Amino acid sequence: MSGRPKQARSVARLAAVQALYQMEVSGVGVEAVIREFSEHRFDRGLEGEESAPLAAADEAFFADLVRGVVSTQREIDSAIVKRLATGWRLERLDSTVRAILRAGAFELARRDDVPVEVVIDEYVELAKSFFEGPEPGFVNGALDGVAQDVRS
Template identity: 40%
Template sequence: MSARHKARKRALDVLYESEARSRDPLTTLTERRARNTDLGPEDEDYAVELVRGVVGARDRIDALLGEHAVGWELDRMPAVDRAILRIGAYEVLERDDVPDEVALAEAVALAEELSTEDSPQFVNGLLGKLARVKP
């Protein structure tokens, strides 16, 4: 497993836990950073950038996900899928240093690892739409 994949998984864990506990993701991030030091500094920094980026762009990300998720409302999706989609959307929309294909592949890999049987295809389709329509 690549270091960036571990960083994405860490960010996913933070976002998922925060939603499940109705907590601010930045508070959860701070607590987890104090407890876990299994990532190298550069990869830990990337996990932090992902969480902060998703938090900062969440309204835009959620609006776009809701607009393009045909037949699905964001709040009806599995929580883990929402977190995966938010990270993937952030990378597609806001990170010029991450190719769209990599962001999609990583999101699909997380969905395969952590979500339902149908989630990888759903995540790939929705993030693929965002990649095609982004400015």
């Protein structure tokens, strides 16, 4: 049973990254994207088959992540930019990397109930699921730096 809540949070993190990405590329609002995920994406089987549901997401955690990133985006972005190479702007990053960093930075800054190592490991694993190049290492370094800045 102890693996289930962890898995539910992992699924919520993936969904949050997807939702943040979707909001950025389509301009859809936060409540609309949360509603879409709740009504159409969670607890659905592959290709919509109800008989084989995917791992259940912690929907409250998902909604907290997405709303939190949006409501604190200026603060979150500032924390991330501080850890980018000199002269780099957040806009230069791939939009998926940006979504991963924003969700991870939000958890580090505002979710003291989640250990730093868990946050970094989870988002590095997410980066690995999207990218085969240097991005996971970049996410690791950036979030480690953000953690040093926002957690004592």
